[in-house]
Amino acid sequence: xxxxxxxxxxxxxxxxxxxxxxxKGRLGSGIAEYPLHRKKDDPDHATQSHADHMAALVExxxxxxxxxxxxGETVASIALDTTGSSVIPVGENLEPLDEYYxxxxxxxWREAAEITEKAHESGLLAIKWSGDxxxxxxxxxxxxxxxRHNPDKRDKLVTAFEHCDYVATVLCGIRNVEDAPxxxxxxxxxxxxxxxxxxxxxxxxxxxxxPLLKGIRGKLGGKYQTSLSLAxxxxxxxxxxxxxxxxxxxxxGAFDAHWDAIGAGVKLGDVVNVIGTSTCxxxxxxxxxxxxxxxxxxxxxxxxxxxxxxxxxxxxxxIFESIASRAGKTAAELSRGLTGYRAGQTGLxxxxxxxxxxxxxxxxELGGITLGWHLTNTATDELFAAIEGTAFHTRVILARMAxxxxxxxxxxxxxxxxxxxxxxxxxxxxxLNKPILVPQGDVTSLGSAIFAFLAAKAFPSIDEAxxxxxxxxxxxxxxxxxxIVYEELxxxxxxxxxxxxxxxxxxxxxxxxxxQLRQIAAAARETK
Numbered sequence: 125x126x127x128x129x130x131x132x133x134x135x136x137x138x139x140x141x142x143x144x145x146x147x148k149g150r151l152g153s154g155i156a157e158y159p160l161h162r163k164k165d166d167p168d169h170a171t172q173s174h175a176d177h178m179a180a181l182v183e184x185x186x187x188x189x190x191x192x193x194x195x196g197e198t199v200a201s202i203a204l205d206t207t208g209s210s211v212i213p214v215g216e217n218l219e220p221l222d223e224y225y226x227x228x229x230x231x232x233w234r235e236a237a238e239i240t241e242k243a244h245e246s247g248l249l250a251i252k253w254s255g256d257x258x259x260x261x262x263x264x265x266x267x268x269x270x271x272r273h274n275p276d277k278r279d280k281l282v283t284a285f286e287h288c289d290y291v292a293t294v295l296c297g298i299r300n301v302e303d304a305p306x307x308x309x310x311x312x313x314x315x316x317x318x319x320x321x322x323x324x325x326x327x328x329x330x331x332x333x334x335p336l337l338k339g340i341r342g343k344l345g346g347k348y349q350t351s352l353s354l355a356x357x358x359x360x361x362x363x364x365x366x367x368x369x370x371x372x373x374x375x376x377g378a379f380d381a382h383w384d385a386i387g388a389g390v391k392l393g394d395v396v397n398v399i400g401t402s403t404c405x406x407x408x409x410x411x412x413x414x415x416x417x418x419x420x421x422x423x424x425x426x427x428x429x430x431x432x433x434x435x436x437x438x439x440x441x442x443i444f445e446s447i448a449s450r451a452g453k454t455a456a457e458l459s460r461g462l463t464g465y466r467a468g469q470t471g472l473x474x475x476x477x478x479x480x481x482x483x484x485x486x487x488x489e490l491g492g493i494t495l496g497w498h499l500t501n502t503a504t505d506e507l508f509a510a511i512e513g514t515a516f517h518t519r520v521i522l523a524r525m526a527x528x529x530x531x532x533x534x535x536x537x538x539x540x541x542x543x544x545x546x547x548x549x550x551x552x553x554x555x556l557n558k559p560i561l562v563p564q565g566d567v568t569s570l571g572s573a574i575f576a577f578l579a580a581k582a583f584p585s586i587d588e589a590x591x592x593x594x595x596x597x598x599x600x601x602x603x604x605x606x607x608i609v610y611e612e613l614x615x616x617x618x619x620x621x622x623x624x625x626x627x628x629x630x631x632x633x634x635x636x637x638x639x640q641l642r643q644i645a646a647a648a649r650e651t652k
Contacts, residue, residue: 154186199372201373202372205569213284250325312422478491493624554606563594616637
């Protein structure tokens with residue numbers, strides 16, 4: 125007998141609910157949007173309302189049930205992933221005290237720098253498991269920023285939640301911190317929680333960063349578990365709102381990119397580039413070992429039986445859109461002009477640091493650089509160079525992972541952009557000199573559904589669920605002539621990446637770069 129479950133994916137601007145049958149696959153989906161709150165006078169500000177999120181979840185669930193043509197009572201489980209680190213402070217009865225600090229809220233860059241500095245001063249081992257630097261996108265920096273800027277609410281703070289944990293807490297009707305789920309995925313990658321080191325950094329360290337963090341460690345109670353454990357069961361209140369049956373299991377949640385990797389078919393030895401507005405690079409390892417400059421190595425965070433490795437680029441799709449918008453087009457429109465472009469033909473070399481460097485340099489203060497401009501270069505040229513630049517940056521990251529034992533045998537391009545942009549996939553195959561696999565079908569919210577199936581005991585393991593549900597892959601093979609060009613360009617890229625990107629980098633000779641870019645471009649044009 126088949127089983128029906130709901131997989132939920134909270135993205136940056138919308139939530140998607142998909143209903144899956146264990147034998148038939150995806151039955152139907154529903155999407156609902158919610159606003160992102162920005163401020164013109166503060167480009168680092170990015171918040172969202174919990175009430176908006178939950179209203180959108182209800183709307184998307186109703187749409188999914190209608191499209192699938194199934195009754196809510198037949199849904200056996202629901203699992204939810206979210207963006208991260210998206211942090212919300214809560215007070216009495218675990219009610220919100222403010223809006224979410226969304227993952228892309230960077231107001232806490234000063235707090236992140238202070239945490240990093242104190243960690244190195246004190247020799248805090250946890251910082252090494254976080255890529256040797258703490259980020260403004262992560263939990264403690266955001267919580268400290270909130271504490272500093274909301275003195276009237278400090279005394280009301282009971283705890284703070286990651287979005288994936290809070291939405292599960294609300295759906296289960298949990299009102300006590302100690303009963304609340306805490307995702308090892310979320311807390312391990314973004315809050316320096318490390319079971320082998322005793323959980324969070326010591327109280328003394330947190331208080332040394334700012335006395336406002338004194339006692340915070342004790343407020344972050346709850347059940348720290350992988351997604352093979354249950355957060356709880358759906359409450360009567362939310363069952364009625366969602367049109368589902370009360371009491372169905374809800375597994376502990378996780379971040380969207382990590383579960384997207386599961387939906388894309390990730391296995392040991394694979395890496396999945398979840399390419400969207402940014403790129404989250406997810407890998408698996410059978411051992412837990414430090415990787416300098418990689419922002420998270422967490423046992424149980426992706427596949428609960430293995431160690432999850434997370435890295436990424438702070439800006440990808442949003443760079444493409446910004447280039448296109450300056451030309452008065454969308455990225456999709458501008459991409460249509462890329463047909464026939466060859467490796468290195470633009471003469472441009474693009475460092476895609478428009479939103480800083482997340483991995484390997486972990487430096488949010490960097491900005492985008494384009495070298496080799498000529499009067500004849502177009503917006504389409506810049507777009508192609510940006511695609512090449514994101515591929516070069518990905519190569520730097522994968523080389524670092526392989527150097528420290530997280531070997532990469534297969535590369536899967538997941539996320540929305542690879543589904544729509546074959547040129548990007550081919551460039552990645554040529555730059556990385558490896559076949560690039562792209563799921564043939566939509567895998568958004570499939571990872572959530574797989575964990576919902578496990579909670580409903582419809583499959584005995586992730587591997588069995590993937591075999592039944594994950595779509596096959598299209599393959600983009602490296603093109604030998606382009607590989608040769610990109611090998612030469614990558615030598616320049618790697619040299620400039622560390623020369624411009626390291627705060628204390630020694631002087632590096634760069635006088636040969638621009639002439640060489642011109643020669644490579646001329647050679648590419650001659651081969652057309």
